Structure formats: structure tokens, C-alpha cells
């Protein structure tokens with residue numbers, strides 16, 4: 626079968642102007658915000674040995690990776706589906722002796738093996754920050770506030786933050802809601818489906834309050850406090866402490882059993898949404914990095930997905946384009962650029978502002994609308 630020219634595999638695409646620039650700018654703004662809080666950039670490779678991507682964080686599975694045999698090393702390599710695991714590898718190896726906590730930031734493409742209905746694209750631009758060495762309330766507060774500040778700097782408004790407690794069900798099942806290990810996955814599936822009837826039929830009514838509580842943060846916390854389990858109470862206290870300093874403009878919700886996309890997160894997780902954008906724009910939480918000697922280290926971080934934001938028309942290009950006719954003094958064009966204009970030089974006499982998508986033309990030394 627011949628592949629038509631220009632056809633890309635399903636889930637892949639070219640970004641054209643102005644979207645390619647909008648993505649780059651979004652990445653830049655998030656990284657600049659993270660840098661201003663002390664997060665230094667690392668740049669791991671696009672692909673690496675499969676073993677490096679699966680072992681480091683709990684529950685990344687080899688079958689979820691796009692794998693191939695490297696003709697050079699003859700070993701199985703995989704394209705990264707998430708940069709967090711690579712940052713974990715760096716922190717556990719080359720930066721293992723760096724004083725803790727280590728603050729690192731990253732931005733780059735990731736590749737998912739399969740698209741989802743909500744996200745048909747398989748390649749995505751991920752940008753984020755990780756704090757390694759701590760997963761305390763103070764660390765969570767910092768990570769959540771840097772994520773929200775970064776989105777604000779990138780021009781994203783109408784943010785909703787949905788808290789979750791990724792390993793709560795396991796904790797309760799080993800504690801006050803003692804459950805046989807064999808039944809935990811059945812109960813998890815019923816909780817995922819928010820199947821109250823199913824939980825009752827499975828004689829797991831004790832977990833029902835977790836389904837019923839999901840919703841706006843304050844009301845959800847109040848409901849769950851009635852559930853009064855020691856482990857849950859301490860997590861609710863932690864969530865309240867994380868939520869307290871947040872800008873009132875950020876809408877807060879809590880879905881205590883949401884775990885979709887939180888395969889490796891531990892006690893704390895959150896998803897980010899923005900008005901007018903379908904699906905999540907970011908996600909984060911606490912997790913554990915496994916070192917070479919088996920030692921486990923706590924960490925916490927966030928990732929923002931730039932594609933849905935740009936697809937929704939956010940982060941538009943605000944600089945205006947100025948058409949510079951043939952024969953213009955280069956020093957004048959340079960002055961315009963210094964003033965913030967994008968200058969587009971005509972290289973032939975028949976070029977036009979319309980052909981160069983210019984909003985203005987340089988005429989008699991000054992910009993005038995085209």
C-alpha cells in the first residue's frame with residue numbers, strides 16, 4: 626500500500642503557524658514561572674531503554690509504551706509517554722547526591738501508545754515541574770500554587786482544580802474498611818463507575834460515602850468528615866491546608882476515588898481544567914521514586930498538557946506584524962522590533978502586507994494599519 630504524500634500516522638499532526646508558536650510560548654511561560662520558584666530545567670531524551678522507563682515509578686507498564694528494538698544497541702527502547710519518570714531517573718542516578726529537595730522542570734513531546742476518545746492525538750507537548758525528596762503538605766502547596774501561577778502567566782483563566790486521593794481506597798481497605806485483598810480491585814472498578822447499586826450488591830456499602838461525596842470541595846470535605854476514619858481525616862486536613870492559600874478565582878472540587886490517569890500517584894493527586902477546554906489540561910500529585918538499591922523516595926509534581934489549550938484558542942499570539950517595504954532603512958525596522966513589533970521585510974517589490982499576514986505597514990517612518 627502506498628501512503629499518500631503528507632499523510633501522518635493516526636494521532637500525529639503538524640503544528641502550523643500560529644499554533645506552533647503558541648505551544649512554544651506556553652511552554653516558555655510555564656518554565657519561566659517554574660524557574661522563578663527555583664525549578665531548574667532538565668532535558669531528558671525522547672526515547673530510552675525500556676527498563677529505564679518502567680522500573681522507576683510504581684505501575685508504569687511496558688505494554689503501555691511504544692517500543693522498538695534499537696538497531697545499534699540491539700536492546701528494546703521505548704518512546705517516553707510521560708517525562709516525570711525520566712526526571713525520577715535523573716534524580717535517582719545522576720542527581721542522587723544532590724541535596725534534597727531537588728526542584729526540576731521539563732518540557733517536551735511525549736507519546737502515548739493509544740489515543741483516547743477525548744484525546745485523539747498520541748503525541749503531546751508536556752511541560753511541568755517535580756519536587757523530589759518530599760511529598761509533605763508544604764511541598765504539595767508549592768506544587769499546586771506553581772502550577773496555577775504558571776497557567777495564569779500563560780493566559781489561562783477559569784481554572785478548576787479537582788483534588789483526588791489516589792491510594793485512599795487501598796489505605797481504607799487495609800485499615801478501617803478491612804477488605805480481603807482479592808476484592809479490592811472489584812470495589813475499585815465499582816467506585817470508578819460510581820456504581821452505588823453495584824457497591825450495595827457487592828456488600829461494599831461502607832465505601833458508598835466516597836461516591837456520594839464527590840463534588841464542590843467544601844461540601845465534599847464536610848460530607849467525608851462525617852465518615853470519620855483516621856486515615857481519611859488526616860488526608861482531609863492536608864487537602865484543606867493545600868486549598869486554603871489558593872486564589873478564590875480557582876474553583877475547587879474533590880473526587881476522593883478518581884484514579885484515572887493517577888496510576889503512580891500516592892496519597893495526593895489533582896487534575897486541572899480550564900473553562901472552554903474539554904478534558905484535563907494538567908495533572909499532578911505525590912509519588913514514589915525507586916532507587917537502584919530499592920530505596921524509595923517521595924516526590925511530588927505537576928504536568929501541563931499544552932495541546933488542548935492551544936486547540937481551544939488559548940495563548941494566542943499578541944504581537945502585531947508590521948510589513949516593511951523594500952528599500953526601508955534597516956535601522957528603522959530594528960527600532961520597530963525593539964518597540965515590540967514583528968517586522969516582515971518585503972524582499973520583492975510585488976510583495977504585499979496581505980500575503981505576509983501583516984496587520985500594519987511601515988509608511989513614512991511609522992506603522993499604519995494595513
Ligand SMILES: N[C@@H](Cc1c[nH]c[nH+]1)C(=O)O
Nearest residue numbers: 709908909910926927928
Ligand atoms: N506526569 C503526570 C502528572 C504528574 C507530574 N508529577 C506527578 N504527577 C501526568 O502527566 O499524568
